[in-house]
Amino acid sequence: MQIEKIDIGIIGAGPAGLSAGLALAMNGHKPIIFEEHSVVGIPVQCGEGISDKVFLDFPILKDNRGFLLRKFKNTKIYFPGNYAVFGDTHAYMIMRDKFDQFLAKHVERSGGRILTNSRVIDVTEKKGGVQIEIEKEGKRQLFLSSILLIAEGPKANIAKKLGFETPEMIRALEYRIQGEFSDTMEFYFDNEKYPFGYCWIFPRKEETNVGIVTTAKNRKEILDNFLKERNISGKIIKKIGGAIPKKGIVKRLATEKIALLGDTGGFANPLFYGGIRNAMFSGKIVADIINMQLKNREKIDLRIFEKEVRKHPFTSEISIKCHNYFYTSSVKFQEKIGKLFNETYINRIENKEILKYLLKLATNPTLIKNPRKLYLLYKGFKLARDYGF
Ligand SMILES: Cc1cc2nc3c(=O)[nH]c(=O)nc-3n(C[C@H](O)[C@H](O)[C@H](O)COP(=O)(O)OP(=O)(O)OC[C@H]3O[C@@H](n4cnc5c(N)ncnc54)[C@H](O)[C@@H]3O)c2cc1C
Incomplete structure (x- = not known):
């Protein structure tokens, strides 16, 4: 040959x-x-869903609108108890x-x-x-x-x-569903329901990608329950699945x-x-x-x-440490984090407000027990926001 x-x-x-x-x-x-x-x-x-940080390395992507579906200015991260923490994350749906x-x-x-x-x-x-x-x-x-x-x-x-x-690897499953069920990128964390992962709702145009990434084997059943809980009943027009590095x-x-x-x-x-x-x-x-x-x-x-x-x-090792800590913490802990920052744009918290959160923390023994780990959590989420997720 x-x-x-x-x-x-x-x-x-x-x-x-x-x-x-x-x-x-x-x-x-x-x-x-x-x-x-x-x-x-x-x-x-x-x-x-992609972070706009891709444009930093490849400015050529900026000139094109052919693959862009919408721009998100913020993200909602849901924690157990339906508490939602917001973030000014500049991201796109492609x-x-x-x-x-x-x-x-x-x-x-x-x-x-x-x-x-x-x-x-x-x-x-x-x-x-x-x-x-x-x-x-x-x-x-x-x-x-x-x-x-x-x-x-x-x-x-x-x-x-x-x-x-x-x-x-960790496995993911996703449905593309007719209808728009959100106007932001939404992530739903709950370590009991979605071990080592989360469910997501990413709206396209007139369609929405709803998915789950988790180590749980019965991800289809969990995703179907998630749709019921969120009253998402549009027609499923596509199902995909695959593995992602964990x-x-x-x-x-x-x-x-x-x-x-x-x-x-x-x-x-x-x-x-x-x-x-x-x-x-x-x-x-x-x-x-x-x-x-x-x-x-x-x-x-x-x-x-x-x-x-x-x-x-x-x-950075911080992301891995944050992964280990966050995904093995209890639902109670996740709920408390959600409650502490409920409906707050986490990246907009100004210096003068930090005191308010520190005071709330001081009265919360579950959260204050391990400040180093809390700091890790903050750093891990911040890295994803600042450099892309
Ligand atoms: C359900 C699901 C949802 C996801 N959602 C997101 C998201 O919203 N945002 C995000 O950033 N990431 C998401 N990801 C992860 C993302 O899709 C991958 O991380 C990304 O595609 C990795 O790019 P890659 O080029 O490394 O691999 P791939 O995109 O997998 O590309 C590999 C290519 O290699 C080709 N190939 C493989 N073997 C051979 C061979 N032997 N010879 C020739 N060609 C070969 C394949 O056909 C493929 O085209 C998701 C993943 C899954 C499974």
Whole structure:
């Protein structure tokens, strides 16, 4: 079989692979993205809510309104007892298929290639690079790439084959329902009802995505009950499900020639489990490293990716600690947090008001027992708000 020599191979045309491809192609390189599906962005497996922080790394997204459904100015976070804490979170509702397709169009316009219907079936590290074997329309093809970025999503089959640790996952289930049932992004936390997760209501236009992410096995039953409790009775027009990284990035993210991006590397926020922004962050960081090494005519070594990633507040241990603490705390505790900040824009609390909350805390033995943990909670939510979720 003939081997085509390439410089940069990328497995997967999701947000991680596409953003790496885009940032490389825009710098004059010619990455090739292998995608097993026939159309980029389909099937959609996403709640379609994204933080506006994606625009920081990819200003090109700002110019497009084709994939945007609506802009949210705030978020409501519900706690047990129906207490709602508000936040000025700037986020968007997108059409995820159109979003991925927009990125793909710009990869190609900038000189990258996307090979659809091309499933990577094997990868072998060789002396001259990484050999990639694909199956396209029933035929096998071989490529020899100087470097390989693995952005194959949560399945992480190729990464596993190469001996990388795969991230711990949590499962999500979502219905797209006719009708609008909210005007903000809504999250419903309750550690008894939705262990290690939450239910969400994200309105599109004339339709709403309602979903659950949890470790509970009977998530369908729980989600159906949630719909009943919220009196959501529109027609379900689509059901999707999938896995999301649960507790942050894996221990080893790269070798000299290979790096793991997006869900494959565990890049999702450990509190809200959003993965688009984090996947794109991983793609941008690795592309910046490659662009720099090629510009300086250095030997490509992707091991620095790990170090660069861990420098960022995104991957801070605080988020994991916050995950561990928040998702193992009692419903009573969650209720008290909700009550304390009920109907408050948490980010707008000014210095003079802090005293009021400290006083309320002082009279609440359950909350005041462990101030360090409370601080962790504050930091974890703040990180998600400031850097994207
Ligand atoms: C139900 C649900 C709701 C979610 N809601 C949100 C949300 O509202 N906001 C948010 O930010 N995140 C959400 N997420 C998480 C988010 O969708 C992912 O974190 C994000 O898609 C990760 O991007 P990625 O590029 O790493 O992987 P993916 O988007 O999974 O892309 C991987 C790509 O690789 C391709 N591929 C896989 N194997 C191969 C192979 N061997 N050869 C060739 N191609 C291959 C796949 O076809 C796919 O196109 C949700 C997840 C689920 C399951």
